[in-house]
Amino acid sequence: MALLLVLLFFFLAAIGFALFLIRRDRGEREPATALWAAFGFGALGVVIASGLEFFLVQDVFDGGIHPIGQLAVAAITVGVVEELAKALPLMLFIFRKRYFNEHTDGVLYFALAGLGFGLPENILYTLQLGAGTGFLRLIMTPLFHAATTALIGYMLIKVKLDKASFGSLAGMVLLSIGLHALYDFGLLSHRPLLVLVSLMVTLGLTASLFILYFRARSVDETQGLSIVGNNSFCRTCGHPNPKHKLYCSQCGNHA
Secondary structure (H helix, E strand, O other): OHHHHHHHHHHHHHHHHHHHHHHHOOOOOOOOOHHHHHHHHHHHHHHHHHHHHHHHHHHHOOOOOOHHHHOOOHHHHHHHHHHHHHHHHHHHHHHOOOOOOHHHHHHHHHHHHHHHHHHHHHHHHHHHHHHHHHHHHHHHHHOHHHHHHHHHHHHHHHHHHOOOOOHHHHHHHHHHHHHHHHHHHHHHHHOHHHHHHHHHHHHHHHHHHHHHHHHHHHHHHHHOOOOOOOOOOOOOOEEEOOOOEEOOOOOOOOO
C-alpha cells in the first residue's frame, strides 16, 4: 500500500507541476504534440543514461563504501551523462521551431523534459528499492531534473531571442552538470554533512525553477511576447492592439 501511495504521489507531482507551467503561460498556446514530445525526449534520456551509466559507474551504486575520489568521478560522470541525455536531443529538435518563441518556452519545454526523465527514474528506484527509498526521493527529487534542465532551456531561448552567446549556453550546461554532480556526490558519500549539502542543492534548484519561470514571464511581458505587457501596437504594421493579442489581427504577424 505504501509503495502504491508513493508512486501515486510521483505521478501527481509531475502532472501538477506540468499543468502549473502550461496554465500560467501567457504567450501563444503551445502545440500539445510539442509538449508531449518534450516529455518524451526526457523519457528517452532515461534509457540513454541508464545504458551508459551501467557500463561507466554501476559499481558505485552497490551501497558499499568507496574512496572519495571514485565517488567524485562517478558523480561527475552521472551529471554529464544525465544532463546531456535530457537536454541535447530536445535542443536539437526544438531550437528552430516557430513555436519556440518566448522566454517561458525555454523553461516550459525543458522542465517537461526533466519531468519526463525524473518520473520514470523515481518509479524505477522505488520499485527496485522499496517505498522507503521512494519516500526519500519524493522529498529530495520530485523537481530536481526539471530544475537542472530548465536552466539549460532558459539560456537556449536567450540565445535564440536575445542573441546570448553560445558560450553562455555552454556555461549554463556546465553549471547544471556541476550542481547535479554535487547533489549525487553528497548522496553517494553517505556522510550526514554532505547529504545535507545535497538537500540544500535540491531545495535551491526547486526554488530557482519557480523564480526562473516567473522571471521569463516578466521578460516576455516587457518584450511584448505575452498577452499582457507592452504590445499595445503591432511592431510590424503599427495597427492598434488594445487587447494585447500575441498576433496582430490586421497583418497576422507578431504584435
